Amino acid sequence: MPKDSGIGASPKRREDVRFLTGTGNYTDDINLNGQAYVHFLRSDMAHARINSIDTAAASAMPGVVRIFTGADFEGVGGIPCGWQITDKHGEAMQEPAHPVLAQGKARYVGDAIAAVVADTAEQARDAAEAIELDMEELPAVIDMKAAVQEGATKVHDDLTSNLCYDWGFVEENKPAVEEAFANAAHVTTLELVNNRLIANPMEPRVAVGDFNRATGDSTLYTTSQNPHVIRLLMGAFVLGIPEHKLRVIAPDVGGGFGTKIFHYAEEAFCTFAAKALNRAVKWTSSRSEAFISDAHGRDHVSTIQLALDADNNFTALRTDTYANMGAYLSTFAPSVPTWLHGTLMAGNYKTPLIYVNVKAVFTNTVPVDAYRGAGRPEATYQLERVIDKAARELGVDPIALRRQNFITEFPYATPVAVEYDTGDYNATMDKLEEIADFAGFDARRAASEAKGKVRGLGVNCYIEACGIAPSNLVGQLGARAGLYESATVRVNATGGLVVMTGSHSHGQGHETSFPQVIAEMIGIDESMVEIVHGDTANTPMGMGTYGSRSLAVGGSAMVRATEKIITKAKKIAAHILEASDADIELKDGQFSVAGTDKSLAWGDVTLAAYVPHNYPLEDIEPGLEETAFYDPANFTYPSGAYACEVELDPETGKVSIERFAAADDFGNVVNPMIVEGQVHGGIGQGIGQALLEGAVYNEDGQLLSASYMDYAMPRADDLPFYQVDHSCQTPCTHNPLGVKGCGEAGAIGSPPAVVNAVVDALQSMGKDVTHVDMPLSPARVWSAMNE
Amino acid sequence: MYSFDVEKPTSIAEAVAALGSDDEAQALGGGQTLIPTLKQRLASPSKLVSLSGIAEMQGISADGSVVSIGGATPHGVVASEVAQSYPALAALAGNIGDPAVRNRGTIGGSLANNDPAACYPAAALASGATIVTNAREIAADDYFDGLFTTALEEGEIVTQVRLPVPEAANYQKFVQPASRFALVGVFVAKFADGVRVAVTGASEEGVFRWAEAEAALSGNFSADALEGLTVAADGMMADIHGSKAYRAHLIAVLTKRAVAAAA
Structure with missing residues (x-):
């Protein structure tokens, strides 16, 4: 019988009451006395000198x-990059300056050139239109392979080339x-593009800056997934405000998907x-502004090659990828393709x-x-596409080829520096x-054929x-970092708990799932546990x-703190x-002395902690x-196997997803x-990438x-209805909950x-x-059919 | 958006007067194109004259051979009210945008805007509709004049659309994946005196009639009659959602499907 509380239960998400009834508190809901509004004048040219x-x-x-304008920020630090890559020659990556407002050149359509602060947002926008810009358009650098050719126009004049690393x-x-x-014995080669995406969280980015002249506090x-990271990066590297004089609050956040990790110039x-x-x-x-100012995702162009021996064992893999950084290095950009x-x-x-x-x-x-997913989808896509192609070239079943080459013994040290602790592929x-x-696929394929459609089945594995x-x-x-x-x-005198976590929930349901863990540990009702997150003033330094x-990292910290309690x-x-x-x-919220009938309720002990008479x-x-x-x-290594059935209209090339199944191993759940819900959302975004989404620039950078x-x-x-399963569970060996993570x-x-x-x-x-x-x-698809 | 005045007249005469009194005034139907345009600051009318309060521009009447639709009638009303009298038109209206769009957007607004990917122009042209304005009646064949361009004069309002009801008709819309406007849409209408085929979404010239298909179908109203007929890719639109050749190909496919569905 399924549990109705604690670990393994599925209580409804308590945060949904406010999200679904319009009573959330999002950043745009925050209005401060006397606030002014800023409108950013953004470049409509991809590359231009600002005269x-x-x-x-x-x-x-x-x-x-x-x-x-940029001149106002000459004495201010630029937007920092949080990850430095060392290239194959041992040299540090090229790292351009990233000013808060453009200085000298505008480097993409959307690059902020000036910021107008006015009493109302409309006045700010009106005034922005009255700014007179003298801009000299320069050739736009758009195609990655052309960008690294000798003599290519440089995005950053002070770098040696457009090659970051x-x-x-x-x-x-x-x-x-x-x-x-x-x-x-056999080599399969595949060239592919991992299409550029725009995250499009339902809530666009918002920032409200405030300053208290009496205290000197900012x-x-x-709208951030990690307010402490913003406080550190912006305080220390951009504005020179010490952390004790700077408070960053990320209240309810309406979806992040990665694009709200980064420190953006608008916040600074x-x-x-x-x-x-x-x-x-x-x-x-x-x-509209989000499309040209939120960090984009993916955008890799890769050639992957898989070598196999005569028995179809994988013997080697090599891949060459061009990864688009865009015009500046966003916070974690260099780490994603590496x-x-x-x-x-x-x-x-x-x-x-x-x-x-x-x-x-x-x-x-x-x-x-x-x-x-960040980097992992790009790796999985290359690998699972080239394996599928190899199976076709060799005339073998793609599932059998995968099974034959599965890792089956753990821990397993890969040749690419990581060690998988557990798994059962x-x-x-x-x-x-x-x-x-x-087993039913052939019948479904025949049924599709009977109505003039063509059915296909695709299978792949993944690890992250x-x-x-x-x-x-x-x-x-x-x-x-x-x-x-x-x-x-924090346990209150009357026995309720408040957990102040460095993790940030922007759709993941932490306010519901984190209390389940604590309730299980102590043996109390989940309603006695409240989660506080998103405010640097009342949560410990966390990475978001x-x-x-x-759950794997933030949940483990919570478990450790609760163990101390x-x-x-x-x-x-x-x-x-x-x-x-x-x-x-301690069991079911009662402290008892082993082998006796003496016991004390949880609330009696918590009260004693604050009224310490005895x-x-x-x-x-x-x-x-x-x-x-x-x-x-170590990292955790969720894994799984996915299957998709599509129906193709041979006359139009239109693909519809008819079935989608996901068997995941997330360790303990x-x-x-x-x-x-996380799996459903992830598959929705993956299908979006596969069938629908694509950010496209023309050669002028529009x-x-x-x-x-x-x-x-x-x-x-x-989207179809999904068959999802997470009953295969090989718990993580190195975190106290045995959990692996399921978001991506x-x-x-x-x-x-x-x-x-x-x-x-x-x-x-x-x-x-x-x-x-x-x-x-x-x-x-129609073009591919008719080439 | 920039600031502007708003008037909400209750009669066609008042609306015409309001538009005539100000060169920069613009008529506002359901606002499904104009309001986003204003929000983007891509238009700056001095005054919007809302047509939604004019009772004589609302509603639908059908006399068996002609369906007459008030210019300010929203798509959602058309979708439900002509389901019996002109099912192909009802299906078209019921598949424009989403419920919010269908509750605001109007047939007059759509025809006045003449977006090259809109659905209603195909219905009007294939039906041989009459576009009734405050000043005159315009045959659909004389009305559409290229992308976002019509025979309407400055300040002229589409007050009613009269659509002859075909013996058989069907609209096939192949949606552009993002906007869900028609990447290509084909409306086939069979009348006693011949077949009309109107194509939207495809041509650089906007909605048009496919004469060869009409000729073939007028003799033999079956998909087989279209076998081998193709549309030249020249003159088709091309964008990130489809090439000229793809759009031309879709016209032939969708026309066959429309005929098969109507026959």
Whole structure:
């Protein structure tokens, strides 16, 4: 019988009451007395020299408080990059300055040139139109391969080229990889594009800067997944405000998907301007503005090669990727195509030799950074597409080829620097075969044929690395931050708990799932536990939520802090019960002395902690509040197997998803309903990438897909009902909950399943099509059929 | 958006007067194109004259051979009220945008805007509709004049659309994946005196009649009659959602499907 509370139960999400009834408190809901509004004047040219900015007429417009330009930020730090990559020659990556407002040149359509602060948002916008710009248009650098040719126009004049870095991983493996390819019985090669995406969270970005002249304190309200990271980066590197004088609050946040991890110039501007003007300053992005100012995702162009021996064992893998950085380095951009991508190239397979080359390239486009999955979808897509192609070339069953090469013994050290602690890839594939009903596929294919459609089946596996850590490792890899997480557990006198977590919930349901863990540990009702997050003033320093890390890392910190609470509470109970600490047991919210009928309720002990009349004051302090920081020993490695069935209209090229099945291994699961929701959402985004979404620039650097009229987001009727399963559970061995993380799996595992299915359909029509680049729009599929 | 005045007349005469009194005034139907345009600051009318309060521009009447629709009638009303009298038109209206769009957007607004990817122009042209304005009656064949261009004069209002009801008709819309406007839409209408085929979404010249298909179908109203007929890719639109050749191909496919569905 399913549990109705604690770990493994599926209570409804308590936060949904406010989200679904319009009573959430989002950043745009925050309005401060006397606040002014900023409008950013953004470049409509992809690459242009700024000869002059005449703000005289605009400054005289009604309501204008002040107009800022790049010159106002010359004494201010630039937007920092949080990860430094060392290239294959041992040199540091090229790292351009990233000013808050453009200085000298505008480098993408959307680059902010001036900021108008006025009494109303409309006045700010009116005045921005009156600014006279003298801009000299320069050739736009858009195509990555052209960008790194000798003599190409440079995005940054002070860099030696548009190449941010040329990364080889593992460089020492390269000769052995080459040799394995020379000796291979079969080599499969595939060139593919991982399409550029725009995250489009439902809530656009918003920032409100505030300054208190009496105290000298600055406050920033912002749409962030990690307010402490923003406080550190913006305070220390941009504005020079010490952290004790800066408070960052990320209240309810309406979706992040990665694009709200990063520190953006607009946040720094609002904080800076509030102090300069002694007046709160607010910015709310329009949807149009979001398209050209939120960091984009993906945008890799890759060539991957798989070598096999005569028995179809994978012997080596090599891949060359061009990764678009856009015009500036966003916070974690350099890490995405390297440490979050190269380290995953082994996938679920025991390929002994792997070499990954990545050239990161500057272009005159919006900066590109992490988007749900970040690097891992790009790795999975390459690997699972090339394996599928190899199976076709060899005439073998794609599932059998995968099974033959699965890693089956754990722990397993890959040739790309990571060690998988647990997994059972045959188990998830077995489960997939069952829930996807492979046995019924032929009948379904015949039924499709009978109505003039062509059915295809695509299967793939994935592995991801979540809970990015440990800190000492990521430090060696170039991270300029630690990647631990924190929690303070405060027990009140009457027994209720408040958990102040460094994780941030922006749709993940932490307010529901975190209390389930604590309730289970103590044996009390979940309603006695409240989660506080998102405010640097009342939570311990934390690194925030991304990379499916919250439960694995943040949850572990919470468990550690709660363990400290329980240890102390047992001491109090032992004192009152006149027993030894070691004899105290905590079960169902009752402390009892082993082997006796003596017991104390949880609430009696918590009350004693704050009313310490009968209390071991000589041994322990009053109160019941503990903090823990948790730095994991390793990444976690969720894995799974996905299957997609598509129906293709041979006359139009239109693809519809008919069935989609996902068998995931997330280790232990706290709230199955929330986990399923995360998988559903991830698959929705993965199908969006595979069929619909694509950010397209023309050669002049204009974003052609700059609104929902041209950027296709998945809608409910684009998606099928899913069969999802997470009953295969190989718990993580190194965190106290045995959890692995589930937030990104769907987005990582689904694109190759869709494309494999479409290629299968095309092949079954007798078309010699081995690949179609995403998004598989009707027009693209039709072209592939008719080439 | 820029600031502007708003008037909400209750008669066609008042609306015409309001538009005539100000060169920069603009009529506002359901606002499904104009309001986003204003929000983007891509238009700056001095005054919007809302047509939604004019009772004589609302509603639908059908006399068996002609359906007459007030110019300010929203798509959602058309979708439900002509379901019996002109099912193909009802299906077209019921598949424009989403419910919010269908509750605001109007047939007059759509025809006055003449978006090259809109659905209503195909219905009007294939039906041989009469576009009734405050000043005159315009045959659909004389009304559409290229992208976003019509025979309407400055200040002229579409007050009613009269659509002859065909013996058989069907509209096939192949949606552009993002906007869900028609990447290509084909409306086929069979009348006693011949077949009319109107194509939207495809041509650089906006909605047009496919004469070869009409000729073939007028003799033999079956998909087989279209076998081998193609549309030249020249003159088709091309964008990130489809090439000229793809749009031309879709016209032939959708026309066959429309005929098959109507026959």
